[in-house]
Amino acid sequence: MVNNALHYGWMYTYTVFAMLFIGFYCIFTRRSMIRLLIGIEIISKAICLFIISGSYPTNIITAQALVITVIVIEVCVMAVGLGLVIRAYRHSKSIDIRDFSNLKG
Amino acid sequence: MDIVLLLGLIMCVGGAVLIRDMLKAAISLLISSIILGVIFFTLHAGYAGVFEISVVAGLIMVLFIMTISLLGENVDIKEPAIPLAVFIVLFFGFSAIIIPKILCLPQVPDKLLPVEPLKIGEVLWIHRTFDIIGQIAAIFAGVFVLFAVVNGRGKHGK
Numbered sequence: 001m002v003n004n005a006l007h008y009g010w011m012y013t014y015t016v017f018a019m020l021f022i023g024f025y026c027i028f029t030r031r032s033m034i035r036l037l038i039g040i041e042i043i044s045k046a047i048c049l050f051i052i053s054g055s056y057p058t059n060i061i062t063a064q065a066l067v068i069t070v071i072v073i074e075v076c077v078m079a080v081g082l083g084l085v086i087r088a089y090r091h092s093k094s095i096d097i098r099d100f101s102n103l104k105g
Numbered sequence: 106m107d108i109v110l111l112l113g114l115i116m117c118v119g120g121a122v123l124i125r126d127m128l129k130a131a132i133s134l135l136i137s138s139i140i141l142g143v144i145f146f147t148l149h150a151g152y153a154g155v156f157e158i159s160v161v162a163g164l165i166m167v168l169f170i171m172t173i174s175l176l177g178e179n180v181d182i183k184e185p186a187i188p189l190a191v192f193i194v195l196f197f198g199f200s201a202i203i204i205p206k207i208l209c210l211p212q213v214p215d216k217l218l219p220v221e222p223l224k225i226g227e228v229l230w231i232h233r234t235f236d237i238i239g240q241i242a243a244i245f246a247g248v249f250v251l252f253a254v255v256n257g258r259g260k261h262g263k
Contacts, residue, residue: 009107010204010208011107011108011111012111013204013207013208014200014204015111015114015115017196017199017200017203017204018115018196019114019115019118021192021195021196021199022115022118022119022122023118024192025122025189025192026122029184030122030184031182031184032127032181032182032184034127034169034172034173034176035122035130035184037169038121038122038130038131038134038169039122041134041161041165042118042121042122042134042137045118045137045138045141045161048141048153048157049141049144052144052145052148052150052153053148055150056148056149056150061224061225061228062228062232062233063150063153064150064152064153064225064228065225065228065229065232065233065236066233066236067145067150067153067156067157068152068153068156068229069233069236069239069240071153071156071157071160071161072160072240072243072244073239073240073243074161074165075160075161075164075165075247076243076244076246076247077247078165078168078169079168079247079251080247080250080251080254082168082169082172083250083251083254083255084254085172085176086172086175086176086254086255087254087255089176095176095182096182
């Protein structure tokens with residue numbers, strides 16, 4: 001038996017939770033669309049750190065492959081999100097998320 | 106050393122959320138990406154660290170800063186004053202309940218671990234082939250959506 005991966009670094013676990021809360025705080029309280037994307041980015045960083053710190057004692061290289069996949073998908077999400085921000089700005093000259101409530105079904 | 110890096114990471118991430126100037130917030134996020142890449146290196150995850158620094162700290166930050174520059178002064182929005190203390194109390198309460206349970210998860214048996222450490226190429230190309238296909242599909246989807254969103258002129262396009 002090897003040590004549980006998470007026994008190695010409780011401080012990493014606390015950091016991951018702190019980053020998750022900061023990301024959710026950003027998403028729930030901010031109105032700027034760019035801030036929302038920053039919140040998503042922070043949550044994604046927290047997940048990557050959780051995967052890598054969890055795999056450290058066992059040194060499983062699959063975790064790195066998973067993180068690389070997460071990063072590639074994150075890039076696509078950010079590119080599409082920022083494209084949407086620019087399109088929304090052209091539409092209504094604002095990036096305030098409240099200004100788009102009239103687009104509801 | 107680890108604690109310093111982790112504290113720096115949390116401070117930079119918090120700065121990215123709390124700093125009012127959007128450009129400075131993006132730079133704070135950039136610094137947090139670099140710190141996260143260094144943390145990956147200290148955890149012997151070199152490939153993930155290289156990807157984090159080159160792709161996230163490089164490419165995504167270029168996209169962020171380009172968007173902020175395109176939007177100019179209209180990027181700043183007056184945000185509501187929601188107390189941060191509520192989220193801090195929630196964090197400490199949640200972490201006091203959840204994290205001890207996570208740390209008490211059952212141990213990983215040896216037989217589930219690979220006998221010989223694999224190389225990243227073997228893992229990606231042989232064991233995780235569908236991840237590669239998914240990544241390629243995601244990249245193509247992102248490119249096509251970007252073309253449609255940024256340059257597309259729909260039925261009601263101007």
